[in-house]
Amino acid sequence: MSRFLIRLLPLALSAWVACLHAQVPVQTAGALVVVPAYGEVRQPNDEARATLMIEEQDKDKTAAASRVNQKMRQGTEIVRKEDPQAVLKTRGYYTYPVYSDEPQPRQGSRPPQIIAWRVGQYLDVVTPNLEALPRTVASAQRVLALNSLRFGLTEATTRKIDEQRIAVAYRNLTDRIAAIAKAMGRSPADAVMDTVDFEASGAYAQEAHASKAMRAAPMAMQESVEVQEPSFEPGETTLGLRVVAKVRFK
Known part of the structure; x- marks a missing residue:
């Protein structure tokens, strides 16, 4: 083999390897x-969606229901006065007995003793008036309790x-x-x-829609008590x- 062919062989091998590794165009x-x-x-x-509520407990079921009806009516009037743009809807009126925690005797079939009645109701408030919302809620809290609040x-x-x-x-x-x-x-x-x-x-x-809110514990409120305005960030x-x-x- 001549020296010329010996020198050409590495170049030919390199070209052949390059051809093997060349990518074939994909169609x-x-x-x-x-x-x-x-x-x-x-x-x-x-927009704000607030839920206000009232709950009363009394040995007399009629007395508890009467206070709930009165305070819900007052709270509704307050919200309407503070925010005429608000859309209101009452819901979830409930009445159920409160039983004694004292242990019952094993003998006999006497049912648990009812010691009181718990009555409550919810008020849903939907409003675009976010500027007046703190004032509206504070005014309503003189009678009702704020159960939940969300923005959208x-x-x-x-x-x-x-x-x-x-x-x-x-x-x-x-x-x-x-x-x-x-x-x-x-x-x-x-x-x-x-x-x-x-x-x-x-x-x-x-x-x-948010899931059904849990019932809040009953709170004693007086209409004469001034409630400080809460702070809200709509996000x-x-x-x-x-x-x-x-x-x-x-």
Whole structure:
């Protein structure tokens, strides 16, 4: 073997190895790609949902019910006066006996002794007037007790935000399609959407109705007692939307 061939052999071997490792172009024509995307919008809360309640206990069931009826009527009038925009709904009127804790004798079939009656009722308040909310609650607390409070978005704001989150989610989808096309060595113009599926992400589950509140312990209140206004921070609600598209490349 000549010296020329000996020198050429390593070069030929290197070229042959390079050919083995060379990537074969992947054909993407007609490829169907599933592309997930997500859009999220945050909005300050503009609605409050408060639950006020009253509970009385007395040996006389009629006396307990009478006080509950009177205080609920007074509390309702106070809320209406302080916040004419509020939507009110009474619910959950209950009456049940309170039994003695003393141990009963083993012999005999005497039922447990009723020592009192507990009567109560709830008042739901929905209002967009967050500025007056502390004053409204403080005034109502002279008669009723605040059982729960949560903030959310009005229906009008929710509809407005729904349009925004659809736009944000779709924009994220087109950006991801463009990025995928670039990674595949294709032009975004070659991508054709076959299917677009919008579905709720579940990020605003905090807007669903809260579970039934537990009954609070009875509290003795006097209408003449001034209650200091509480401090509330409405916060914000995050609404998200998930979209999945099937994209076919030409």
